[in-house]
Amino acid sequence: MMKWIKLAFRNILRNRRRSFVTIIAVGVGFAAISLYYGYIHNVYNGLRIIAVRGEGLGNLRINRAGWQEKGKLEPEKYMFSGEETQKIIRLAKEEEGVILATPQIQVTGIVTNGRVSTVFIAQGVVPKDDKIIKGRWIERLPVVGQPLSDEKRYGVEIAEDLSKYLDLTPGKDGVVMAPTISGQMNALDVQINGVYDTGNDFSNDKFMRFNYYFAQSLLDTQSAERIVVLLKDWEETESMRTLLLKKLKAAGINCEIRTWKELSLSFSKQKSFLDTMFMFLFSIVLVIVLMTTVNTMGMAIMERTREIGTLRALGLKRRGISVLFALEGAILGFFGSIMGIILHTIAWTFIKFYPPRYTPPGFSSPVNMYVDMVPLMLVVLLLSMVLLSMIAAIIPARRAARQNIVDALGHV
16 A cells, blocks of 8 residues: 555656645635634634623523413413422532522513613522623623622613613612513612623613512512523533433422523524535535646546556556545645645634634624634544545546556557
8 A cells, every 4th residue: 555655646746836736725725614613613612601601591591381482471370489499499509510500580671760761671680699600701791880789689780772871870770660470560769780781782772680689579579480500511501401300390390491502592593604604615615625636637647648558558457547546636635634734723823812803793892703723623624635635536537547548558
């Protein structure tokens, strides 16, 4: 086999310029695919952190069975009582992979500054637990003023655009109104603790955040809408869902558990879009590499027709001709991939230290663009390029191997 490889390598060096152009084409295509994959790999991680930490979804959300279909119509019937809430939290925390289990409640109503009113959507959270869920995300979108407090229950946080619309800055007072669980309208005074940027244009003009117990008072209930569970390892999300679902049903709690992927409004849509773009780019690069290699090997075969005839006359079978040219294609694909890895590393290093900034669709502030280094992807892509180049070389080689030996020897 080593003799075949040496012979194939020497044949490539016969026309260095053409081989070099092919290697460049493969290398640039390789780098384009690997850089884009590294980018979307980083975006997927970012979207996951935004969903779990930024949106406060946690890894798992526990609701009473039927909440998704009928919870909004009959909230009292599909909420957890105080005793059930504490039982679920206790059972969830018994698992080693669980960092936190905390109750939450959502409120929809009207907020006013006394002159202007508008609709709001608020999350009622336990402040000390919410800080654990947010983690480092708090540093990315800090609160202007004071964050939610366990002691000052009437203090609330308000989204930046909603704050501007109502002129409710930290320290100012307002009134929130919402229907209670029984359907009666309730109103409570609030004081703006802090102003925050949700990071999303679609929610920055309507979101608020309440102390969990204040939200219960506004809705006149002691029940919880959901229990949010934060895990140590996000990759255990599915296995933990199965475990907790079985455990809670055994304890007599009829519930449904949804993951952060199912709850996030943006993750699945953006992932689908980026995956489609990746396949589109990969298809374009695949065609370019295929056509370039076919053209290079086609020209080489045309120039070496008499050589092929001579090899056939000496007893080399058609399969041997195909193997020889397939090895030449594989070598071109290999060195092209090595060049692609070098280009990828150079671009990755530059982006790491000088990341470009852009504002993604729906975001309210610009972010840095990063590219992840994914060694497994580079190996898979290298093998794919070598295989693709081999296939591209075999196509013209099989045609040449079928030529009549006499005709091949007399080719001019």
